[in-house]
Amino acid sequence: MQENWPKCWNSHIKKNIPDLPPVMLFIAPVGLHLNEFVNKLARNVLCSETDDLFSSCDSCPSCQWCFNGHHPDIKIIKPTDTKDNEIKKPSEKGEIKINQIRQISNFIHLSSHQSGSRIVCIGPAEKLNYPASNALLKTLEEPPEKMHFLFFAHSLKGLASTMLSRCRKIFLPFDRAISYKNYHSENEVLKWLLPLLRMQDKIDPCLWAKKAGKTPPHETILILIMWMTDISRINIGLKSVCFPEESDSTKGISDNLHNLTNWVEATVKIQDMIEYSNHPLNLTLFYESIFYEYQNGFN
Numbered sequence: 001m002q003e004n005w006p007k008c009w010n011s012h013i014k015k016n017i018p019d020l021p022p023v024m025l026f027i028a029p030v031g032l033h034l035n036e037f038v039n040k041l042a043r044n045v046l047c048s049e050t051d052d053l054f055s056s057c058d059s060c061p062s063c064q065w066c067f068n069g070h071h072p073d074i075k076i077i078k079p080t081d082t083k084d085n086e087i088k089k090p091s092e093k094g095e096i097k098i099n100q101i102r103q104i105s106n107f108i109h110l111s112s113h114q115s116g117s118r119i120v121c122i123g124p125a126e127k128l129n130y131p132a133s134n135a136l137l138k139t140l141e142e143p144p145e146k147m148h149f150l151f152f153a154h155s156l157k158g159l160a161s162t163m164l165s166r167c168r169k170i171f172l173p174f175d176r177a178i179s180y181k182n183y184h185s186e187n188e189v190l191k192w193l194l195p196l197l198r199m200q201d202k203i204d205p206c207l208w209a210k211k212a213g214k215t216p217p218h219e220t221i222l223i224l225i226m227w228m229t230d231i232s233r234i235n236i237g238l239k240s241v242c243f244p245e246e247s248d249s250t251k252g253i254s255d256n257l258h259n260l261t262n263w264v265e266a267t268v269k270i271q272d273m274i275e276y277s278n279h280p281l282n283l284t285l286f287y288e289s290i291f292y293e294y295q296n297g298f299n
Contacts, residue, residue: 003040004033009172010054013041016170020045020053020117022143025125025151025167028174031187035123037172038152042066042074042119045148062114072113075104075120079127093216093278096122098131108144116146123152125159133160140166189219197227198249201256201298205291212287218277220287221270224294228267235260258299266297 009028017024028034040056043066047056056063065071078086079094087094104120112118122128128136140149140163151167153159192211196203212220226242227250234240234254243250257263270293273286280286 003036005037006032006172006174009037012173013170014054017053017168020148021168022147023140023149023151023167025153025164025169026172027153027156027169028172030154032172032174034152034154034172038121038123038150039066039076042121042150045117045119046071046073046114048114073116073118075107077101077104077120077122079124093218094127095129096127096132097129098135101132101135104136104139108139108147112146118144118147119150120148121150121152125151125153125163126155126157128159128163130160133163137162137166187219187223189215189223193220193223194246197224198246200249200253201295203291203295203298205288205295208291209284209287212283214283216277217280217283217286217290218274221274221277221290224290225267225271228263228270228294228297231257232260232264232267235263256298262299263297266293269293 026034026038028037041053043058043063044050044053044056046062046066047058048060048062049057058067062071066074069076077096077100079096080086080100081092081094107120108118143149149167156164192215196208196211230240230242230246231250231254234250235257240247240250270290273290273293276286
């Protein structure tokens with residue numbers, strides 16, 4: 001099976017984890033297939049033909065159960081939407097809820113099918129809502145013997161300090177250029193928004209709102225804030241941190257700004273719109289107001 005994550009992760013794990021602790025948290029940016037990497041680690045642990053964390057035979061019954069999603073000794077918890085459907089992409093809105101954590105409570109008290117390790121994979125961990133995070137604490141404090149929790153997260157923002165204190169944290173190395181490329185290729189908002197932003201001050205809020213369509217505005221606002229912040233940084237002589245590969249466009253906008261104060265004020269106003277982004281009364285009008293504010297930043 002093809003491994004889509006950075007090759008250096010395997011050696012990094014070998015160096016930093018001589019054995020598998022009860023609770024682990026792996027951290028890496030969006031777009032590097034972190035969930036696949038963690039699921040592969042779980043399969044390695046459960047493989048009946050190998051006895052280490054770094055390989056699996058991919059052909060034994062245990063590996064085949066993992067491939068088919070039916071292994072009795074693994075539980076995978078993913079975020080769900082309001083209708084309890086699993087979300088497929090990190091950019092989609094969803095959360096891990098307390099009823100999913102209650103399923104873990106039942107799972108951990110069952111005996112192992114193969115008299116070996118049992119695994120719970122949870123992530124992205126930043127999607128845990130407050131009740132779910134609280135419900136996990138006691139279980140993480142005293143996990144049963146041979147029970148391992150593998151968390152993964154793209155950011156530590158929003159994660160409870162009490163939960164973090166119970167995890168062995170592994171920050172996985174990555175190449176910023178590859179991370180940037182993968183993120184851009186997988187992010188549905190960037191596919192339509194970035195070509196518009198490259199047009200610099202040629203802004204048509206009504207047309208842009210039509211391009212946005214029914215895209216949830218929360219992710220759009222976050223990307224727009226990162227874009228505008230990069231331009232502000234460039235304007236005062238600092239480096240781009242969010243869109244380094246878009247230097248021609250961001251520097252072009254920075255050089256043509258009439259007033260940095262207006263630009264920063266527009267950034268703050270757009271950021272304030274996040275509060276209303278989950279339930280706008282009229283999505284098209286809401287997008288128009290976002291892009292009109294962006295346009296005002298050029299005044």
